[in-house]
Amino acid sequence: MSLIEANGLCKTYQAGDIAVKAIKEASFNIDAGSFVSFVGPSGSGKSTLLNMIGCLDSPSCGELHVASTDVTSLSQKEAAIFRGENIGFVFQDFNLIPVLSVYENVEYPLIMVQNWAAAKRREQVLELLDAVGMKEQADKLPSQLSGGQKQRVAIARALVTNAKLVLADEPTANLDSATAHRVIDLMKSMREKFDTTFIFSTHDPKIMAEAEVIYTLVDGSIENKEELAS
């Protein structure tokens, strides 16, 4: 069984009188441990799709299973718990908590989302900071970091809970291309290390080429699925 199974998934937004079909009948399976990207022009529905997979938004029709759970009709609280247990997020704008240090940012989900004991927590946070190469900066505040460094910390935060799946909506949009490639490379090596599934969206063709499976979205429909050898 695949980690993600989507069948006839659709999402319609009601903007005043007009209904916007952001996703029309998308069906796909994503296996555990894969490195997937969704690409497509602006407005093609990448964010909408990722939000549904991430249980931040519920589909208007169709079926969606994530980690063998039907996520189409979770309550606000159930969805939060599900995300906390299974999904890590990496954002376009990094979204680190400004008052917390690098260490505390990575520790945050272990305290506020999952209830880890202090000793295990420390071990886990340090391991992740080491893995993303940010151990030296542990005591810095996010405002003292570069964009690439922030995204590294964000990746550590997404992985610290041992999430099965990490979703990254345009994780490199705010980075220069060299840094962007390093961030994608880091995600890839994290996939090797922790066997986590990564799904990211982008409209940068060079970044897109780093993925192993590429879904191309046009106007809310999946036009093409391409598998590249890694």
Next chain:
Amino acid sequence: MMNILKIASKNLMRYRRRTILTTMLITIGIVAVLLFISLSGSFRALMVGQITDSMLGHIQIHKKGYVASIESLPLTLNMKPAMVEKVTDYLSERDDIEAWTTRIKFGAMFSNFKETTSIRFNSIDPEMEIATSPLLPGRLIQGDREAAFVEPGKIVIPELIAKGLKVKVGDSIVIVATNREGSVNGNTFVIRGVLEGISGPGGRDGYMHVDDARNLLRMEDNEISEIAIRLKSSKNLSKIHKEMSTYFGQFINKAGKPAFDVHTWEKLSPFSNIAKMIDMLDLFIKVMLVAIVLISIMNVMLMAVYERINEIGTIAAIGTIPSRILSLFVTEGLLLGILGAFIGSVISFIVVYIMNVKTISFSFGRQENLVLQPTLDMNEVLMISMVVILVAVLASLQPAWKASRMDPIEALRHF
């Protein structure tokens, strides 16, 4: 929980200026309330003390109906010896009574041989009277405060009459009175003191020795108009008053009506209305404090939520459950409340301490150099602090609720 506290306090530190301003507002509010209550309480205690300790006592007992017609000082409504004995027997049984005094009150004519005016007298046993009204000699503005308050042949007159008829200590004057049978009698007296007037019934009366009054009024029996009682502690006033009312309520006169009236000073003095006003003001300023805390915390927390929408979206997206987001913001409000309450209480204690060291005196009417001794009741401080903290939590509930209900996608899109 520890961690929520830690994160909440870090957020308060992040917006340091706003935190300081809000805390200051709460602090100032608490200091203002505590100082007001402290000062008004000490003023109240002082004024009540003046009234009870120099004139009324805490409780007074009369024959039924006397107080209703006290303006005319009716000798016909005096208590007969049998009644007086019932009261004094009862009073000597109780061990919560400091002292009592018996008074014959009557109206008379006062003459300096040229002019005549009317005067009201309390005739007393000076030792009993001073034990009951220890501040009475302090009201003497002429005459020796240390000497026996009155002696046979020597009287104390109110300031008003001393001024009006231009008499002074040492002068001889004549007092003429009509007794209950209607016969008129007069005697000469020497003025031994002039008494400052105070507000309330009996505040402008003169004093003479009880033996003189019996003589003047040709009283054979030990008749008494009024018995004033001083309690060991005024805290038990209403309890003791209740017990006395019940006890004396059992005595019935020939007409089948109660024989005695038992009144607290509050029922006899107009100042009790001022005391009630002070209590009202206390309440009013407390309500103001609650409003200040409510509005300032609500305002600052709404701002905190509005400024951190993106952050709320982030922590919600990564799986923080709504109730935890709620408690994060409520904790910020709670900390603001605790901080304000604590600093406010500490400052209030310091200011009250300084006021006691520096001695604040003031004048009230003709009374000068009244010294206020403000105190802060620990229970009152704790009560007000608790209310402030509770209100701070209540005020942050609505903004925190708003934060916890946010849709993460909407929130993440917000800048």
